[in-house]
Each structure stands twice: as structure tokens, then as C-alpha cells.
Amino acid sequence: MSAYPSPGSSGRSATRRPAGPDSLAARAVLAVDPAGAITAWGGSAEEMFGYRPEEVLGRSVGMLLPPTVGDEEMPLRRALEGEVVDSVVTERLAKAGDVVPVAVSAAPTFAGGAVTGAVGSYTDLRTYERTEARLRLVLDTTQDAYVAIDAGGHILDWNPAAELLFGWSQEEVLGRLLHETIIPPRMRAAHLHGLRHYRSGDASRIVGGRVELCGQRRDGTEVPVELSVAPIDLGGGELVFTAFMRDISERTRAREELEASREHLLEAQLLARLGSWEWDLATGEVTVSDELARIFDRPAKSMNAREVLATVHPADAERVRGESRAAIDGGAPFVSDFRIVRPDGDVRFLQGRGRIVRDLEGRAIRMVGTDLDITDRVRGEAATRRLAAVVASTDDAVMTATLDGVITSWNAAAQRLYGYPSEMAVGQAVGMLVPPQRTGEEERIIEEVRLGERVQGHETQHLTRDGRVIDVSLTVSAIREDDGRVVEIAKIVRDIGARKAAERELGRYTRDLEALAREDALTGLLTRREFHGALDQALDRADRLAATCAIVLLDVDGLRGVNEREGRAAGDDLLRGLARHVRRNCAADHVVCRV
Template structure:
């Protein structure tokens, strides 16, 4: 049986059309000889428009063009090839001017004249995956470092500042602020970076912070606002600045979900923050919130160990400690120390006649008056 013989030129044309890789051939002067359909799709040019044009002017970023021309001249002068017959990653440029990452293998075609063909793949998606992975690893390292700082026993002010700085660094944004919920329920500004999105002191700043925290809690613990949402929030008085492109707030939760504060970051660029950033912000908030709650619990335990739980006055261990301090100071300064004994006349009869609850109220009142006129 006779086999049909397909001309090699026809085979070459079929391969060029079917190849998923971009294929570009140039002559010794860098002029384009071939530009297959995949290259057309990749770079945004039509083949007939680029044949004969210098490749460097079309698909090589301006910053790299002269290096390309020097390399081509070196090859023609008999110099050693540096990137021939191996896959390398380079930047390329589309017709619309955008720069993107490619993987290219260049080979010299056989023949009497110097002809070079490049087989090109767009690796933008691959680079994006690599970038996201590197970013994820870097953020995990930041969370671990913050956790180590928390274990070192930082107080709420330092911890809020460290957590905020970590969040700003991890998200690469311009501004940030941190507030904590005081024991009396109010908000206290702990730290700010740049021009904080919750800038200002007192009212109306405190009210704005409280309302923004409530909205953040209602949104599930984190709230991302961009564009019109930022403008609307500023118009409602939630934000004191209306020139921000995006804002991300995250609530700090302690034991059993109790709110202990809030972190907020912002940037002028409305695209600087994305929904995926909320997970990192929440991880930072979890570390800071848990550590603040633990610090407060430890402080409360210490307080209860040194103060009378009813009146808040010093108990015997704290009294003896303060007495020793006073005696040591008097000895150093060659002065005197005094102890004041206070008795409540008729307290026993009052306690018996009106009950222990009334007696406790009297003790609390007397303790408050003593604390108001005597040093702690």
C-alpha cells in the first residue's frame, strides 16, 4: 500500500497552528519571521502586522530591550550562548503595554543563516499561585511571631500596638488604628499607624469607634468596606475620614467571645484589601484578643489576691508589703512612718440590727471614703 507523503512545510504549518505554546522566529537582526496563532492570542498582535518588525520593540519590556540586543549581537559575533536550548523565565510585554511572566525556550534553527525560534508559555497563573503561597507563608510567620510576643506577657497597650503593626505589615496597607474595650465598657485608643481611620480623641471619635465596633460585630466579627461603602460609612459618622479607598475592621474577642477591642486598617487604594485578607486579620485578632483576655484575667487574679473582694482595700499581705515599704523608706530618709487605725463605732449593733447586707454596704462606703483621701 502506498503511503501519502505530506510535505514538511505543510507539517510545519500544522504544528504552528495547533501548538498551545506561542512560537516566534526571528532572524539575525531580530526581525520577526514567524508568529503563530498562540503567540497572537498571548501578545495581542496580528501575525501579518508584526512580520518583519523588530521583536524587541513589540514584546520585550523597554527596560530589557537593550540587553536583548546585546545578547543577539554577541551570538552573531561567535560569543557563548547564555539562554539557548534551556527554559528560562522572563518578563514579556503585550500589545496593550501590560508586562507578564513567560517561560521561554530558544533554539537556533539549522541552516546557513542565523534563525532563532522561541517556544513561549504564559506563566502568569503559575506565578500568581507562587506569590499567594509565599504570601501565605509570610503571614503565617507573622502570626507565629505575634503569638510569641503575646506569650512574653505584653500588656494590652503594647500588644495592641504590636498586633496592629503586624496587621499593617502583612496586608501592606498605609494606615491603621487599634482600640481596646476598657473595664468600664468604654473604648480607649491604644495605637495608630499613619493617619488612622479612627483618628481623633474623645467625642465624636469615641462614639464613632463604638458604632463601628457594633457594626463589625453584627457582620460576624470582621467588616470590609470599599468605595461607596467607605463613603457611606463616613457619611453616617462611623468613620472620621472619607478619603480612604478601603477599610477593614476586625473585633478582638477574649474568653467566651467577650469583645475586648478592635483593630482597623485602611488604604487609599480601593483594591488594596480583598475578602481573602479577612482570614489573616482574624488570625491576628484571635492572638491579640486571647492574650488581652488572659492578661486581664491574670491581673484580676493578682488583684483579688491582694485586695479585699468586698471593699477593694488592701488585704493583709498587701498591707504588710506596703508597711514594709514605708518602714524601709523611713529608714533610708531617716524619717518616720505612721499607721492609722480606724474603728467604726456601733458597727456590730448595725450589723445585728439591719443584717449583713447593710453592714457590707457600710463597709464599702467607708472603704471608698478612705481610698479617696488616703494614698493607695
């Protein structure tokens, strides 16, 4: 699907090119006189058409016309008649014979009220086509659903992720109205209302931001999505909306479960009265329990309301005062999370809950409630967020697994290393990463960790999604419950392929050096060092066996003269030939060396 129209089969087109990022394309600029002769040649003209200025100046601009494009389609001709021509898509002929798709804009030049020539701008659309292909690849591979509609709400584009999310194929939805395809019936009127108002110039809370709402699948079920919409003005009154939608079912479910759990926890905390207090609204006296006095690190069990508020962190004090007043005036429960500062400067996080007690006439006389110290939880959440950020950004693959070897988490580096996205890896057996020749290794590692050992820097090989075997280093440790029980394992995997390749290369280099030290590079005979070793062995053997050994020394006479008369290469050939001859005429147990 092309974002830019191409010339038709006839080679001519007066189609207006949609507005787009002109800076992405090469642009040639040229000028002609009233007779159509080229008077200026600049911009990317030489790069686009292959002609140097001296090759075109003074020649007719018609030289750039392909045989299939008629002279009447030339925007410069029309500009010479006084017309301003905006972005006509057509073709032009390069010096090498290539036909170049271009968008041409042209305008006349004037002097004394008369047309004195014309200037044309040529945009190379091949750059757009390459850019569009890359963008298309991104849209087709992104995990977010992508949908584009026109100003009337008709679907113009629909990527594979949208097919998976909503159950409609691209062929089925193109041209359909969006609200009849993926918008639940109860929301369709609001969608159409917003579309009309945006076209009339009104602002929209959806366009340009991120919102959470529901979409409707083909089978009628609803799916919560996070939606971001952007308008694109193509010019000429043509408007397109692009939308990216992400399935947030898991996020929504987790949020609902978290909220429900939080409410249950709050109820349990309120009943437990971990730190209770009672505020007499008439006198301002606040009576606190022993536990709350400990939380505040104050000996007094009775304080004035002003003293209590003075312990609240300055950044939270005004808000807490306003929430207390709202509860007293409006009768709603007091609910507030805030910080206090202890006498020693220690900052604690509290979660306060309270209710108003009224007399028979409905006047507020007391507020009673509890404060829960949530400092450890708040700091733990912050530490968890920091740890999660570290795990997400590290270059090492990090994963966790149960003691049965089922993957429970998988970071971005693991996806890059193995090729499996998180949703494909989590829930699978970690054995899928183990090559057949290392079957059983993973179970042994898990058993070692379960028994309390920590695996550090264990070098092995793993299997990637595309079947490659890679060298890795493993560090595996136990994840324990508060009672010390091992419940999962944490594994850090580092790609050591580059290091292993370097080690193999070093080994080859070492072997090559050893070979060079053992054998003469020119003749292939053993070197002087090897000669001495062989001689020592022969003499030792002769001593042990009371035998003799012989040394034959061959001197090559006249070698220097050969080198001087016929060149060094001839001398080298002579030495190699002599070495071969000697080897052929020696027994297998004879040692032949070049000394």
C-alpha cells in the first residue's frame, strides 16, 4: 500500500502528491527562459538526472521527457503561460536512461509585468518509496494494533497486530466504517460526535493523547485498549487519523485485582488498629495509642492537634489539613497517605483512616481512626522499581524459573539474545534453551541451587530460537521465601561468543607460531632449533645403545651467485627443489633440517 501515488500505465499523471516530509527526498531546482531553454541547474539536479550543468544549460527542458510523457504535461510549460503548478506526480528521464518518478512544482518569473521564465522544483519520489517501505515494515511488525481512517471514519489501513487483536483481516475491514467494526455500540454515538466536532475545528480529549477505553472484537467481546490518535493533514482538505492500540487486558485485570486486594488490606488494617487515635474537635486534644506513639517516636499519649500537624512533612501538611477539614465538613471518611518527620529527622510514611463521630444533633464532635506505618512498603516498592529498571536495561539476559524449570520472567536482553519475546518464553520450560548434546544439564544446575549452592560463571552452550548454538556464561542463584525455602531460581546469562571466538583465534595463532618455529617457512624442513633437539636425542640413543649416529652437512655452493644473476625467487626455488630431493632420498627415520 503506497502513501504516494505513482504514474499510471500511460506514464502521465496529474495526480496531486499528498503532503509529506519533503526533507526526506532529494530535490532538484532548474529554471528556463520563455523558449524553454534551461538557464539554471541546481539543488540535487546533477545527482538526480546525471547531467552536469554544462551539459544542459541552453538546451531545451524537453530533453528530460521520457517518450511516454507528452510535452503538454510539463509543469514548466504551464508555468511559462503564467500558471502556478503545485506538486504534479510524473516521470523524467535521466542521462543514463533511467526513468525517475518525480513530483514537480513550477512557478513563473516576472519582470515588468511580463513572464520572463519559470522555475521548477523536482522531488525524487524514489526516496519516499524507500522510506515508506521501511515504515510499512515497522507497522507490520509492531505489537501494537495500527489503524488509519479518513475523515469520514472509513478504514484505510489495518496492520497484522490489529488482525490479531480484533479478529478481522485487512481485506475484510478496508473501506468499512470504524465505528461499525471495532467500537462497542454504547460508544459509537460519542465517536461520531467527536469526529464531527474535530472536523469542525473543536479540540478533542482523545486526539494527541493517550486514553484507555474498550474496543470490540469480531465475536462481540470487548477488549480494554490504550489508544493514541494523531491527525495527519494531507492538504487540500484531506484529513487522515492514525491510531495505535495496545491490548491492556492483563494490565486492567492486574489493576482491578490490586485495587481489590488494597481494599481488603485496608479493612484488615482498620480492624487491627495498628496505631489508633481520637481527636476531640472541641478541645483540639488528640489521644493516641501506645503503638501510634511509638510510630511518631513521642512519649506523650496526648497531644494538641497543632502538635500532630507539626509532625507532618511540610510538603504534605497543607493537603492533610484540607483532607481533615473536608471530612469534618462533608462527613466523608478521612483517607490520606502522608509523611511524618520524627524528632531525629527520620521520615516515615503513614496511611491514615478516620471517621467522624457526631452528637444527637448531627454536630461533629470527634474524629477517630488509625494510622498504619507503610514506610517499609513504600521504600520496598521504590527499590523494586529501581531493580526492575536495572533488570530491564542490563545487557545481560535475566530470567527466573520455578524449580520445575518453567520460565516465570524474561527481560529485554533475553529476548535479544535468544530471539523469543517475553510472551513466548514465559511459561515455557527452560530446557528449550538447552541443545540436545547438553540434555540434563539444566536439571543438574537447578538441583545444585536448590541444595544451597550458587553457580557462578558456568560456561556452557544454549540454543536460540533460530537454531543457533551460542556460547554463554551462567550465574544462577536461589530466590527464597522469608522462611528460607527456595521457591525459584534467578539466572543471569552473558553472551561470551565473542570471547570464545577470540580464544579460538588465539589458539589458531599460537599453533601457527609453533609451526613456524618448528618448520622452515621456505623449504618445509625442520628448523635449526628442531635440529639441535633431534641431535640431542640421537646422541642420547647412541650412548644408551653403544651405537653410532651420522651427521651429513650439505652446503649449497654458488647460491649467492644464483640470487644475484637470476633473482631471489630463483634461489628460493633452488632451495625448495634441493629440500625435496634430499627428503626423497632419505629414510623415514632420518631427520632433515635447514640450518
